[in-house]
Amino acid sequence: xxxxxxxxxxxxxxxxxxxxxxxxxxxxxxxxxxxxxxxxxxxxxxxxxxxxxxxxxxxxxxxxxxxxxxxxxxxxxxxxxxxxxxxxxxxxxxxxxxxxxxxxxxxxxxxxxxxxxxxxxxxxxxxxxxxxxxxxxxxxxxxxxxxxxxxxxxxxxxxxxxxxxxxxxxxxxxxxxxxxxxxxxxxxxxxxxxxxxxxxxxxxxxxxxxxxxxxxxxxxxxxxxxxxxxxxxxxxxxxxxxxxxxxxxxxxxxxxxxxxxxxxxxxxxxxxxxxxxxxxxxxxxxxxxxxxxxxxxxxxxxxxxxxxxxxxxxxxxxxx
Amino acid sequence: xxxxxxxxxxxxxxxxxxxxxxxxxxxxxxxxxxxxxxxx
Numbered sequence: 124x125x126x127x128x129x130x131x132x133x134x135x136x137x138x139x140x141x142x143x144x145x146x147x148x149x150x151x152x153x154x155x156x157x158x159x160x161x162x163x164x165x166x167x168x169x170x171x172x173x174x175x176x177x178x179x180x181x182x183x184x185x186x187x188x189x190x191x192x193x194x195x196x197x198x199x200x201x202x203x204x205x206x207x208x209x210x211x212x213x214x215x216x217x218x219x220x221x222x223x224x225x226x227x228x229x230x231x232x233x234x235x236x237x238x239x240x241x242x243x244x245x246x247x248x249x250x251x252x253x254x255x256x257x258x259x260x261x262x263x264x265x266x267x268x269x270x271x272x273x274x275x276x277x278x279x280x281x282x283x284x285x286x287x288x289x290x291x292x293x294x295x296x297x298x299x300x301x302x303x304x305x306x307x308x309x310x311x312x313x314x315x316x317x318x319x320x321x322x323x324x325x326x327x328x329x330x331x332x333x334x335x336x337x338x339x340x341x342x343x344x345x346x347x348x349x350x351x352x353x354x355x356x357x358x359x360x361x362x363x364x365x366x367x368x369x370x371x372x373x374x375x376x377x378x379x380x381x382x383x384x385x386x387x388x389x390x391x392x393x394x395x396x397x398x399x400x401x402x403x404x405x406x407x408x409x410x411x412x413x414x415x416x417x418x419x420x421x422x423x424x425x426x427x428x429x430x431x432x433x434x435x436x437x438x439x440x441x442x443x
Numbered sequence: 444x445x446x447x448x449x450x451x452x453x454x455x456x457x458x459x460x461x462x463x464x465x466x467x468x469x470x471x472x473x474x475x476x477x478x479x480x481x482x483x
Binding site: 230362381385399402403404423424426427428429 | 459463464468469480483
């Protein structure tokens with residue numbers, strides 16, 4: 124189940140599209156050969172991610188699986204991917220080119236930018252660390268490729284252009300920390316978390332989602348830039364909370380018979396092994412529909428958080 | 444806890460050094476509990 128890339132269709136990009144009638148000229152063949160070589164170069168750094176988790180519905184707790192993509196970025200086994208693929212999941216496995224599969228766990232996650240960092244149990248022989256690109260050289264109009272597992276079809280290639288560049292907090296309220304490249308490159312369910320490469324084979328972004336009215340890929344893909352990924356996952360070390368839930372609004376507080384102006388975060392699920400799981404936070408086992416909104420009702424509600432090193436921050440966090 | 448406070452929690456989490464003691468106050472079945480742990 125993919126919860127963010129949901130407006131897509133059964134469109135699978137094939138290499139034949141790259142060598143269609145418009146590409147039969149000399150320049151077209153050269154371009155196709157270049158992309159062919161580029162694909163061979165980058166594919167060993169791309170991984171297919173399969174994760175299992177729990178969801179809560181009105182009929183109780185259910186289990187589901189998610190398929191996404193990722194990219195190996197270090198020799199010690201760090202993999203960048205999208206948060207919506209792994210953030211609330213209990214069990215994660217990573218498949219490399221050739222089919223070798225290794226276990227992995229989340230070591231950093233920032234849902235507000237749809238980014239997560241995995242640690243592999245081991246790095247298979249033959250795996251290749253993807254070089255990171257220099258984004259200062261990238262502009263709207265530049266050619267890019269994406270390799271991933273749309274609808275589970277591993278190591279599928281698509282190509283296109285960077286069609287726009289969005290600074291943080293300009294496109295999505297739910298992902299305010301992410302700087303995005305918009306791309307014409309085809310993105311479908313399963314591409315999430317996969318790398319976008321420049322034509323030098325360097326990673327320049329991590330696939331997040333697309334926008335579509337038809338349900339099919341309409342050339343409106345959004346890729347979190349490598350600058351954001353570097354900053355949040357490698358420099359700032361975003362901790363994996365493992366929490367999924369929703370804000371407790373005044374209206375919900377009233378409907379749940381909580382004291383007036385109670386504020387907090389209603390926990391829906393807690394991923395095994397996450398920080399929230401380790402301290403014993405509990406998710407809900409059932410949802411109820413309250414005035415059109417599905418609300419987890421039997422889990423914890425987080426009221427505040429305090430760190431011993433940050434008393435000022437803890438005071439702010441406890442009040443609204 | 445408003446959206447701003449969620450950002451504050453996020454900031455608190457991102458600034459915690461590994462091993463830092465933290466406390467999360469939760470409401471569970473009508474009771475307030477304090478869950479403690481160390482940052483990974």
